[in-house]
Amino acid sequence: MTTNVETFQFQAEARQVLDLMIHSLYTNKDIFLRELISNASDALDRLRFEALSRPDLIGPDERLEIWIESDSNARTLTVSDNGIGMSREEVVANIGTIAKSGTRELLQALREKQQSSETLTTLIGQFGVGFYSAFMVADRVTLVTRRAGENQAV
Numbered sequence: 001m002t003t004n005v006e007t008f009q010f011q012a013e014a015r016q017v018l019d020l021m022i023h024s025l026y027t028n029k030d031i032f033l034r035e036l037i038s039n040a041s042d043a044l045d046r047l048r049f050e051a052l053s054r055p056d057l058i059g060p061d062e063r064l065e066i067w068i069e070s071d072s073n074a075r076t077l078t079v080s081d082n083g084i085g086m087s088r089e090e091v092v093a094n095i096g097t098i099a100k101s102g103t104r105e106l107l108q109a110l111r112e113k114q115q116s117s118e119t120l121t122t123l124i125g126q127f128g129v130g131f132y133s134a135f136m137v138a139d140r141v142t143l144v145t146r147r148a149g150e151n152q153a154v
Contacts, residue, residue: 004088004154029137033068035130036079040066043083047148050084057148087147088154095131095143 044064051057058064062082069078086094134141146153 004152006088006154032133032137033077033079035133037066037068039130040079040081040083043081043085046084047082050148054149083148085145085147085150086154087150088152090147091143091145091154 044066047057047064064082067078067080069080070076071078144153
């Protein structure tokens with residue numbers, strides 16, 4: 001397996017969503033861990049579903065799992081799973097470009113209507129906003145992924 005390292009900046013719309021989420025959606029910073037575990041669980045479910053038509057994606061003895069590792073010296077927390085993963089194209093399309101899903105327009109409409117943060121929290125999960133919750137507690141987030149069935153990690 002080979003690994004390519006690429007660094008991406010968030011698009012302006014994603015920065016707006018990130019800022020809104022950090023300051024409005026979450027009142028408890030610990031929620032980031034639940035969101036990342038939920039994303040990992042979704043990746044496992046997506047792999048199970050895709051393996052129905054492509055059984056080669058999951059070995060007969062392979063267990064689908066989520067791992068959480070902490071390193072207090074490095075002050076890092078790593079959430080890993082062996083779920084579906086993303087291809088390079090999926091990373092480019094889905095991470096940092098959340099506004100393409102229509103979230104930007106929805107957030108703008110909610111802001112104009114001055115809806116409560118309780119209403120805004122319904123966006124989480126529906127649009128994949130949970131990933132961004134990691135930025136409440138981290139200065140830097142590193143995403144390493146490989147699409148199931150592909151050899152190259154991004």
